[in-house]
Amino acid sequence: MTGDDLLTMIWDALGDDKLTTAQATDRLEHLFSYRCPDDLAKTLAKYRKTGQIKGQVSFEHGGWIWWADEECRKKGV
Numbered sequence: 001m002t003g004d005d006l007l008t009m010i011w012d013a014l015g016d017d018k019l020t021t022a023q024a025t026d027r028l029e030h031l032f033s034y035r036c037p038d039d040l041a042k043t044l045a046k047y048r049k050t051g052q053i054k055g056q057v058s059f060e061h062g063g064w065i066w067w068a069d070e071e072c073r074k075k076g077v
Helices: 003-015 022-031 040-048 070-074
Strands: 054-058 063-067
Touching: 003 022, 003 040, 022 040, 022 063, 040 054, 040 063
Parallel strands: none
Antiparallel strands: 054 063
């Protein structure tokens, strides 16, 4: 699997929702039977730095929440 494939799967798993890291992990596993070989939070943070995923700390959820909007998707894989 390439990084491009993974990013596309993450975008599909996030859809139009804002998800916690645990929720994103569960969706990836449910939709694609895929579990990130490293910590998914590290992968999401890497994509956040490139602008392909957005994330912020949520005190309400007790950790990071992640999403991908049109701005992220326009950057491409």
